[in-house]
Amino acid sequence: MLVNEIISGCIRKDRASQHLLYKEFYSYCMGICKRYSISDFEAADVLNNGFLKIFNNINKYDPAKPIKAWIGKIMVNTAIDHYRANLRFTTYDDISEYEQNSTEAIVYEQMAYKELLMLVQSLSPSYRVVFNMYAIDGYSHDEIAKTLNISVGTSKSNLFKARQRLQEMIRDMEPLNARMKVVSNQEKIRINNERRA
Amino acid sequence: MKDEHNLDKLFKEGLDEIDIPFHEPDWAEMSKKLDQQDKRTNFPLWWSLCATAAAAVLVFFIFFNTPKNNHTASRIEKHQPLISPENTTADTLIHPEGKKPSIEKQAPVMAEQHALASIPAAAIRNLQPVLSKVVIDEKDVNNASLAQLKTDGLLPLTLSAGKPMPSGKDLQKIVTPNRFSLTVMAAPDISSTSSSVGNKVSTNFGLMMNYALTQKIGITTGVIYAKKIYDYNGSGASLPGYSAGPWQVNADCRVLDIPVNINYRVFKKRSITVNASAGLSSYIMLNEKYQLTSGPDLTVTNEEVTGNKHFMGIANFSIGVERKVNSRLSLGLQPFLKVPLTGIGKYEGNLSSAGVSILFNIKGLSNN
The missing domain is CATH 2.40.160.20 (Porin)
Known part of the structure; x- marks a missing residue:
């Protein structure tokens, strides 16, 4: 069945069509929800809230635009909504703590999805949401600040802290994970030279 | 900065577009959610x-x-058939001499506004001489009933005992429903x-x-x-x-x-x-x-x-x-x-x- 037919069915609130659309975009949407959530359980909750919005508004979808982008945007918004709704459980760091002090260069090799997800999910909610929005979903600090009702400085600070935390965790994982290396600047140059040669 | 870029890239590429197997229980939950919403929308x-x-x-x-006033109201309805253009006499309205003219019994005849309102004008004219002779004696009047009549809007609030009942235009005024x-x-x-x-x-x-x-x-x-x-x-x-x-x-x-x-x-x-x-x-x-x-x-x-x-x-x-x-x-x-x-x-x-x-x-x- 073509996506357009599925969409028409969803507009008619046909449950079988809704099931097909859900199934079709399940993986993509769940991918978004998982990285914004702390657990699979929370991710499934956000996913279904997002699909509820999608089903309720599908008659307003412009078929000239790609459906995937539309669905993805709604899913990200729903995840952000969910974060905002649970704001009381999160804390923000002050901008004063923001300073670049990384002395190590890290060569990131391919890490498994599960490991990356685990790392993102282990961030505090306020770090995770900013990191997701900035690094993965392409929001600017201005947009993040407006969306989350925080200052641009706080957004930058949280992003920095998130990255720092992720780096720390990757470093800690190193003995256990041979696919990722933490190396000094000097070593990095050596590796690069070897690669060039 | 490059490290930051690399880190971001690592996560963006690693977390984006991942193939997550479909989990049917999630759809079951979704389906339940849609059902609940349908119920809410229709309910x-x-x-x-x-x-x-x-x-x-x-x-x-x-x-x-269990209203108390209903006694009067129900009795009135029973009295209604008594009033007809052909047979409107004092006897049918007023109890024979010797019995105290009880407002409680008579008044309801007049009391039911809509009943009287439906009486043809000719009947009201026949009624006038009779009613105009009726004099309500303060002693005979059941005060509660009189008060009821007044509040019912049937007797003018200014009507006091000892005065003749209104006649002519006045009566027509009284019987016009509010x-x-x-x-x-x-x-x-x-x-x-x-x-x-x-x-x-x-x-x-x-x-x-x-x-x-x-x-x-x-x-x-x-x-x-x-x-x-x-x-x-x-x-x-x-x-x-x-x-x-x-x-x-x-x-x-x-x-x-x-x-x-x-x-x-x-x-x-x-x-x-x-x-x-x-x-x-x-x-x-x-x-x-x-x-x-x-x-x-x-x-x-x-x-x-x-x-x-x-x-x-x-x-x-x-x-x-x-x-x-x-x-x-x-x-x-x-x-x-x-x-x-x-x-x-x-x-x-x-x-x-x-x-x-x-x-x-x-x-x-x-x-x-």
């Missing part, structure tokens, strides 16, 4: 109206159905749109004037001050560019609702009356406050607007149950539904309201 207005109407009728019959009544109402309601996020209770207060066109049909108008609090999902999710429209609109409006309704008396038994009414309302928007949550960045903006008017833009439907407390006052419960025929407010919301009015109906406003 609230009509079902809550029907349920409230049924509850109102029950409450009235169970708790209020067609006007005044209603004070208060109503909690739920205002909602087709895509409401959550339902909130709003309040209404109003003063209404009723005019009885016939025994069964009447017309009602008045002014209701209404506070309408509602919210709905905006178009943000669907508009091109995604950020143009609001995701959610929270509205808090102050409205003057001017209804013109036609009422039809469906049922009357003893002191219980059931009316159905329908009509149109005009909304004068005194003040509209909106909180818009917009676009993917969910920016919250506040707006305040005044001056919108919707002339005859809302259809009203209601069913009311009234219970007579005394001859002048009745209490009522009236479940109602207001359906918009046009978009309401600045954002032309499809704003409907459903609630229950509590009515205090005051009769005896003379139209003479």
